[in-house]
Amino acid sequence: LPGTFITTLTAKLRSLTELDAEDLQVIESVAVHGKLVPADYRIVGENEKSSQCVVILNGFVYGSKSTPLGRRQILSLHIPGDMPDLQGYHLKTMDHDLTTLTECTLGLIAHESVGRLIERPRIAAGLWRETGIQAAISREWTLNVGQREAIARVAHLLLEINHRLTAAGRAKDGIFDLPLTQGDLADCVGISSVHLNRVLQQLRREKLVSTTRSTYRLLDKKRLEELGQFNTNYLY
Amino acid sequence: LPGTFITTLTAKLRSLTELDAEDLQVIESVAVHGKLVPADYRIVGENEKSSQCVVILNGFVYGSKSTPLGRRQILSLHIPGDMPDLQGYHLKTMDHDLTTLTECTLGLIAHESVGRLIERPRIAAGLWRETGIQAAISREWTLNVGQREAIARVAHLLLEINHRLTAAGRAKDGIFDLPLTQGDLADCVGISSVHLNRVLQQLRREKLVSTTRSTYRLLDKKRLEELGQFNTNYLY
DNA sequence: CGCCGGGTTGATCTTTGTCAAGCTCAGTGG
DNA sequence: CCACTGAGCTTGACAAAGATCAACCCGGCG
Numbered sequence: 307l308p309g310t311f312i313t314t315l316t317a318k319l320r321s322l323t324e325l326d327a328e329d330l331q332v333i334e335s336v337a338v339h340g341k342l343v344p345a346d347y348r349i350v351g352e353n354e355k356s357s358q359c360v361v362i363l364n365g366f367v368y369g370s371k372s373t374p375l376g377r378r379q380i381l382s383l384h385i386p387g388d389m390p391d392l393q394g395y396h397l398k399t400m401d402h403d404l405t406t407l408t409e410c411t412l413g414l415i416a417h418e419s420v421g422r423l424i425e426r427p428r429i430a431a432g433l434w435r436e437t438g439i440q441a442a443i444s445r446e447w448t449l450n451v452g453q454r455e456a457i458a459r460v461a462h463l464l465l466e467i468n469h470r471l472t473a474a475g476r477a478k479d480g481i482f483d484l485p486l487t488q489g490d491l492a493d494c495v496g497i498s499s500v501h502l503n504r505v506l507q508q509l510r511r512e513k514l515v516s517t518t519r520s521t522y523r524l525l526d527k528k529r530l531e532e533l534g535q536f537n538t539n540y541l542y
Numbered sequence: 543l544p545g546t547f548i549t550t551l552t553a554k555l556r557s558l559t560e561l562d563a564e565d566l567q568v569i570e571s572v573a574v575h576g577k578l579v580p581a582d583y584r585i586v587g588e589n590e591k592s593s594q595c596v597v598i599l600n601g602f603v604y605g606s607k608s609t610p611l612g613r614r615q616i617l618s619l620h621i622p623g624d625m626p627d628l629q630g631y632h633l634k635t636m637d638h639d640l641t642t643l644t645e646c647t648l649g650l651i652a653h654e655s656v657g658r659l660i661e662r663p664r665i666a667a668g669l670w671r672e673t674g675i676q677a678a679i680s681r682e683w684t685l686n687v688g689q690r691e692a693i694a695r696v697a698h699l700l701l702e703i704n705h706r707l708t709a710a711g712r713a714k715d716g717i718f719d720l721p722l723t724q725g726d727l728a729d730c731v732g733i734s735s736v737h738l739n740r741v742l743q744q745l746r747r748e749k750l751v752s753t754t755r756s757t758y759r760l761l762d763k764k765r766l767e768e769l770g771q772f773n774t775n776y777l778y
Numbered sequence: 779c780g781c782c783g784g785g786t787t788g789a790t791c792t793t794t795g796t797c798a799a800g801c802t803c804a805g806t807g808g
Numbered sequence: 809c810c811a812c813t814g815a816g817c818t819t820g821a822c823a824a825a826g827a828t829c830a831a832c833c834c835g836g837c838g
Contacts, residue, residue, distance in 0.1 A: 352775070353775055369681075371681060371682070371684075371685045372685075372689075373685065373689050373690060373771055374771045374773075375771065377689040377690075378689070379684060379685040379688040379689045381681050381684055381685070393674040393677060393678070396667060396670045396671045396674050397671065397674045397675070397678070397778060401678040401681060401682070401775065401776045401778075402678075402681055424666075425663075427661075430660075430666070431632060434632045434670065434673075435632045435633060437670075437673065437674070437677070438629040438632050438633045438673070439633070440677075441629060441673070441676075441677045441680065442629070442633070442637040442638075444677065444680055444681060444684065445605075445607060445617050445637060445638055445680060446607070446637070447684055448607075448615060448617055448680065448683055448684045448687060449607045449608075449609065449615040449617070451684060451687050451688040451732070452615040452687040452731075452732030453609050453613040453614070453615045453732060454609060454613075455793075455794095456793075456794070487815085487816060487817090488816070488817065489816075489817095495688075496687070496688030496689060497794070497795085498794070498795050498796075499816090499817090500794090500795075500796075500797095500817095500818085500819090501793085501794055501795070503817065503818060503819090504794095504818090504819095507818085535609050535610045535611065537610075539588070539589055539637065540637040542633060691825075691826095692825075692826070723783085723784065723785090724784075724785065725784080725785095733825095733826070733827085734826070734827055734828075735784090735785090736786085736787090736826090736827075736828075736829095737825085737826055737827070739785065739786065739787090740786090740787090740826095743786085
């Protein structure tokens, strides 16, 4: 487990910045607490104190916020390698929930260890970049939810997921496994689950997407990109 | 001008972190390029390279993204003291536009100077906190746009603006000046300007808000907060 | 005086939500 | 091996929210 932690974190950081030998050494010296948690497990909740940072070693996680009336907006999807609550190190208390979608293995880094990591300027830069990219994705989601019609939102979301999973080696040729219910998907794009179902049917009818269980196939990426007004600029 | 820059930036950082004498010295030593720009001026655009960071010394700025079909989502509103493109230091190229709402005086810090600032751990922590808070606000906006009905979105937005302007000493007793057209407001909350107009009328009819020119009065904050499901947790 | 950007209004249309029921299928326990 | 269960998916009927279109108004400004 400490092994996968180190390879996961260094791979992530290397994709964001350069690392020298001493940086690697610091990373290896960091104490991690590995944890296997079930699906649908609340890692940390809104308004809770955050005393450690999570690295997803395996599995899927989502960030969400809910209205006092109980309407949930999914704000972000996180895949292995992501550090979804880096903000917590500086803000200490969470402004949103973090929940597993599947069984996950998490690497937990105490905040004091995070402090030692970011003493290394290269590592700090990498982590800062990571939060910046997450923020850029979040902005695109706001645009998606605020300005596109339902079918375009869904097309856009599927393309983004495909792109990110491909980069992580978990999608190929537009085919990937996505452990989200239609209700979850609906909460990502801000529509009702009934309507999401109909939108999916339309995508299938037009031979843009096919789904069997939880695996998605993007059949015509070209036309999907037009429909979803998708462009990878924001994904860095 | 360098004077207002230093007081603005140190006030901002002090609200986020502790600063020691040496930190202050570094801040004072940073070269700033002051700039007076008109209203509706594009400070930096999506996909452009960012080579300097902006501190708003006076005036209002907004961040936005547009759909290829030309539909604009306003993603953030920035008030004096804010540094709206801090991300640019680490990501180098912008994922959204930054535009003035009013005539503004901006302090521009070259990226290399930002580099010198963040060598100071306290300053780095403060700036990181700043981006974290902006991200938290952005998440709340996504929730707003994705899960609330139009009138609640508007109520929520007005309360947030009131709160932030009050903290900045630019609003008092729920009264503030907001240089946004109804079209701009509509693009903040993802509805059409016609519908925004009707929503505003309803808020006026119910004696929750009154407006004269660009000054807004929140007449019944209690009921507005219920209506907008507003809670200040996310504003730190 | 005339123009123009912004605000306001009414009529109409579209998209999306809600409700309620039925269906499917993997997993469970007898 | 089979009935039962429950979560998630699908469907239809209907209602509501909000978009669009087209005028028109109003006040500031060249």
